[in-house]
Amino acid sequence: MSKEPQGKELNWKTRVGGQVDGKPVVRGYPLDDLVGRVSFAEAIFLILKGELPSEREKKMMEAMLVACIDNGIGPPSVVAARTVFSGGNPLNAAVGAGVLTLGDSHGGAIEQCARIYQENFPADVVDIRAHAKAVVEEFDKKKKRLPGYGHKLYKRDPRTLRLLELAKEYGYMGRFVEFAVAVQDELEAKSGKNLPLNVDGMIAAVISEMGLSWKNGKGLFIIGRIPGLVAHVVEEWEREKPFRRLEEGTYAYDGTPVRPVPGTR
Ligand SMILES: CC(C)(COP(=O)(O)OP(=O)(O)OC[C@H]1O[C@@H](n2cnc3c(N)ncnc32)[C@H](O)[C@@H]1OP(=O)(O)O)[C@@H](O)C(=O)NCCC(=O)NCCS
Known part of the structure; x- marks a missing residue:
């Protein structure tokens, strides 16, 4: 001791x-x-x-971390990390800036979504589909987005599809994953929009199956994404000149037309 x-x-x-x-x-x-x-x-x-x-927990954890590692140069975390480096700051500041972008819309949705699964889905719910419908209606009434659903690029998130396959293989198709998919179906039926269960939502369901508190959700994404952020910052360092800025023609000023400062005319 x-x-x-x-x-x-x-x-x-x-x-x-x-x-x-x-x-x-x-x-x-x-x-x-x-x-x-x-x-x-x-x-x-x-x-x-x-x-x-256990062996299956290990394999599922490996798979989820790999799923988080990168999603290209486009997401806010990578743009922020590369931009901060480009401004002349060290790697730790750049990676830290990338991590700071991880919020409700990007990466942080795991935390919120797992909280819904763990707190708004009591263990005695028998009719999972009816409960999913009620949760979708509750969010719709409050005009709030359901964390863990929707994606800018994917009609069906390929990472979710792969994690679903592995959840089947490793025995994680429990009530939380069933509920997560039921919410997707109800959300799409209600909205008439393509709002797939995204990688954040899928990870939220699996960590709920594993008995990991929702409070670990965002942290898990950060742990998985940091290698990607480091790789992007090192690439920025080796491949690009300092002081990158938006390209002329891709941005515009559309504020108040130019006017005289009082007293100048
Ligand atoms: C990820 C996300 C930002 C992508 O957004 P997008 O594809 O650009 O979609 P938009 O912001 O243009 O929204 C399009 C419509 O779908 C709705 N919508 C998008 N995501 C929604 C969600 N999760 N729940 C309910 N409605 C949603 C919007 O309200 C909007 O409705 P409107 O046209 O009636 O105004 C968005 O789906 C979202 O905020 N999801 C929740 C957060 C999340 O899970 N983030 C992790 C991403 S991996």
Whole structure:
């Protein structure tokens, strides 16, 4: 057991990790014993949930992290990271700027969506489709978007489709995934629009199946996307000149027409 320092008030306590007998420990396991024996995805599962994953949890976690790694140069996080680097700032500032863009519309939807699955979908719900319909109606009435649905590029999100295949293979087609798909169907039927369950929504459903709190949702996306952001910043560094700006002709001023400053004419 760890020895608590005598005579000092312990006001910074953690169950995540520490040093015991001069060695680092993560969730009770000696870190040097984990090194070389568990994959990075297993270690991420361990540090977030507190226990090592089973074989199927490990495989699903690997798959979700890979699904998050990149989605091209277009999303706000990559544009921000590359722009901050281009302004002459170091890699950590650029990657940090990319992470700061991750909000309700981009990446952050996992957190909100998993919260809906975990808090607005009681365990005693039997008619999953009827409950999905009620949730869609509630959001529609409040004129709010359902997090985890819709995509700028994809009519059906290829990452979701692949994760659905793997969820079947690894035994994750439980009530949360069933509910997530039912919400997609009800949302599309009600709106008449193409609003697919996107990768954020699918990950939200799977982490709910795994018993991971919704509070881990955005963090999981950040963990998965950081390698992509680093790669984009290094590419910006090696391939582009500093001070990138919008190309002439792709932006316009459409404010008040030019007028004299009072007293100048
Ligand atoms: C991802 C997202 C920004 C893509 O938006 P988009 O394809 O550019 O769609 P638009 O913002 O032009 O919206 C088109 C219409 O669909 C509606 N819509 C889009 N996403 C919706 C959602 N998740 N729930 C309900 N309605 C939605 C909009 O209200 C809009 O309706 P209107 O035409 O009546 O005004 C959008 O779907 C969204 O906000 N989703 C929720 C957040 C999310 O899951 N983000 C993770 C993305 S991987």
